[in-house]
Amino acid sequence: MNRLLVLGVNVVVVSVLLVVYGILLGDSGLVGIGFSASLLGGVLVAYSTTPRDPSVVALLNYSNILVDAVTSTLEDLDLLESQVCSIKRGGVTLLVYSRTPCPLEVDPGVGFAGGSPYLAIPTTRLSTLVESASSSESTSSLLERSLAAVLVDELSACRSIRVEEEADQYRVYITGLADVFKQYLERPLDPYTLLVLAVSSEALPATYIRLVERKIARDSILLVLRAEKSGAGS
Amino acid sequence: MERGVSVLLLVYTTLVVLSVIGLYALGEKRVDVYISLNILAYYVSYAVTGPAYTSRHVKILNIVLFAVFTVIVAFRVYEVLVS
Numbered sequence: 258m259n260r261l262l263v264l265g266v267n268v269v270v271v272s273v274l275l276v277v278y279g280i281l282l283g284d285s286g287l288v289g290i291g292f293s294a295s296l297l298g299g300v301l302v303a304y305s306t307t308p309r310d311p312s313v314v315a316l317l318n319y320s321n322i323l324v325d326a327v328t329s330t331l332e333d334l335d336l337l338e339s340q341v342c343s344i345k346r347g348g349v350t351l352l353v354y355s356r357t358p359c360p361l362e363v364d365p366g367v368g369f370a371g372g373s374p375y376l377a378i379p380t381t382r383l384s385t386l387v388e389s390a391s392s393s394e395s396t397s398s399l400l401e402r403s404l405a406a407v408l409v410d411e412l413s414a415c416r417s418i419r420v421e422e423e424a425d426q427y428r429v430y431i432t433g434l435a436d437v438f439k440q441y442l443e444r445p446l447d448p449y450t451l452l453v454l455a456v457s458s459e460a461l462p463a464t465y466i467r468l469v470e471r472k473i474a475r476d477s478i479l480l481v482l483r484a485e486k487s488g489a490g491s
Numbered sequence: 492m493e494r495g496v497s498v499l500l501l502v503y504t505t506l507v508v509l510s511v512i513g514l515y516a517l518g519e520k521r522v523d524v525y526i527s528l529n530i531l532a533y534y535v536s537y538a539v540t541g542p543a544y545t546s547r548h549v550k551i552l553n554i555v556l557f558a559v560f561t562v563i564v565a566f567r568v569y570e571v572l573v574s
Contacts, residue, residue, distance in 0.1 A: 285520040285521070285522055286514075286515050286518070286519060286520050288522050289511075289514070289515075289519070289520070289521065289522040289524065289525030289526070290511050290515060290525060292522055292525055292526050292529075293507060293510075293511050293525040293526060293528075293529045294511075296526065296529045296530070296533075296556075297503075297504065297507055297529070299552065300500075300503065300533060300552065301500065303546075303548045303549050303551075303552040304496055304499075304500060304549060306546040306547075306548045306549070307496050307542070307546050307549065410547060413546065436495075
């Protein structure tokens with residue numbers, strides 16, 4: 258329970274007493290003030306559920322350490338300018354950094370495939386995934402709902418997500434990026450790219466998903482994904 | 492707490508206190524006026540500060556406040572039309 262929640266509940270309790278007092282006095286102005294204060298308390302209670310400072314700061318420091326470690330590994334493997342893709346294997350999704358486009362024969366960790374080094378990061382199944390509403394629902398609609406459930410509703414990492422389908426490519430528009438994530442956009446381990454690839458792997462019926470293009474604007478990011486069912490990507 | 496949320500709550504609280512003092516000083520007795528001005532103050536604060544990320548509870552709050560505001564305005568319009 259945080260301090261904002263305690264403050265909000267206190268304001269609501271006091272405002273209810275004020276309303277009762279106003280009714281007893283027959284002063285509807287006082288009743289109005291009481292209702293207004295109770296709304297204020299309600300707003301405080303609702304906003305007490307947003308992430309708090311200490312946990313966010315601690316997680317940011319922890320994330321920075323991990324991102325620096327992985328960036329050093331990518332640098333040593335000469336993979337800073339590499340391509341990234343996600344491969345679904347059993348119950349695990351592998352996020353693979355490699356110079357060759359999506360090598361399928363990879364194991365979690367560092368290794369060689371197709372004459373090039375790779376770094377494969379295993380990700381566990383994401384908790385919030387939606388199921389297809391009907392058999393006629395398009396894959397882009399399912400992907401959009403899945404991404405919104407994870408990135409908007411669960412993680413509050415952005416304000417909105419839109420997905421457009423073109424042939425076998427998916428254009429993912431992410432807008433209203435969270436300030437805490439923006440600092441990682443220029444890093445090789447960009448959270449939006451990794452989360453979108455991980456969710457897409459779960460939502461789409463594809464063996465692997467490759468990031469084709471990535472464009473960053475001030476408060477938005479565009480990711481173009483290509484979903485393929487089988488066969489190594491050259 | 493995110494800085495945007497802190498600024499929003501500060502602006503919102505200030506607007507609410509000012510509007511309530513103003514209305515009471517003017518002798519306003521209608522409860523719905525206090526509530527609607529409060530909701531208006533909230534949306535003005537939200538639009539001005541625009542927190543980058545919020546929670547699901549805040550989204551529900553936004554919808555509920557908008558519904559309450561709509562009902563109050565609709566009731567007032569109905570009163571004017573009837574009279």
